[in-house]
Amino acid sequence: MERLNVSLERLKTILPVPEKIYGSGDISQWKEAEKELGSKFPADYKEFISTYGTGGVCGFLWIYSPFSDNENLNFFIRSKEENDAYIISKQKFPDDFPHSLFPVEGGLLPxxxxxxxxxxxxITSNNPEEWSVLVYDGGTGESYEYKNSFSEFIFDILNGxxxxxxxxxxxLDIEIEYVVGDAD
Incomplete structure (x- = not known):
């Protein structure tokens, strides 16, 4: 757990925390979200959402939040849509889309x-603190796996x-910032 907090602290040194945040959730909301998911979320993801809220890194990498009012950034709405699209792609092109989906061990969870x-x-496992990251092109199935935690992945993208x-x-040629979603 300490490793994850160090990563988020390091992330804060290069990705400023916005003054106002939206869709960050409280303890009871996190419990409800984890009940709906059927699993705990990784601690660093929970801390990230609690710190940064709903939004995107550099206006490019958009992070879903279970508490977002914006359906384009809501974790549960978007992960279902992404999974539905993945299933269709996997049926048509099984060699290009080889992964299973959560809650299967090793399954993908957007x-x-x-x-x-x-x-x-x-890429999920029984222990959310061991989940790694997979980025895939939804059109081609081209994918890249990283053994990083959620916050380590974002930190390593931003520092090159x-x-x-x-x-x-x-x-990275643009200003590194967190673009807040769900703003009034």
Missing amino acids: WGVTDNGDVLNW NINCNLFPDDL
């Missing part, structure tokens, strides 16, 4: 999307330690 339509997933071939080369 937690975000890019402006390019790349889907950001956890990860260069995902699906992301634009100039992603």
Whole structure:
């Protein structure tokens, strides 16, 4: 658990926390969300959403929140839609879409999307603190797996330690900021 908190603290050094946040949830809302999911969320994801709220990194990498009023950023609405699309793609092109879906052990669970339509997933296991990240192009099935936690992945993208071939080369040429979603 300490490793995850260090990652979020490190993330805060390069991704400023917005002054106002939306869709961050409280303890009882997190319990309800985890009941609906049927699993705990990774601690660093919960801390990230509690700290940053609903929104996107650099206006490109959008992170779903269980508490978002925006259906385009709501974790439960979007993960169902992404999973439904994945099932259709898997039926048509099984070699290009080889993964199972959560709650199957090792199944994908979407937690975000890019402006390019790349889907950001956890590769799940029995222990949410061990979930890794898989980014796939929803159109082609091209995918990249990272053994990072949620917050480590975002940190490594922003500091240039990860260069995902699906992301634009100039992603870090703009100001690193968290764009708040669900704003009034």
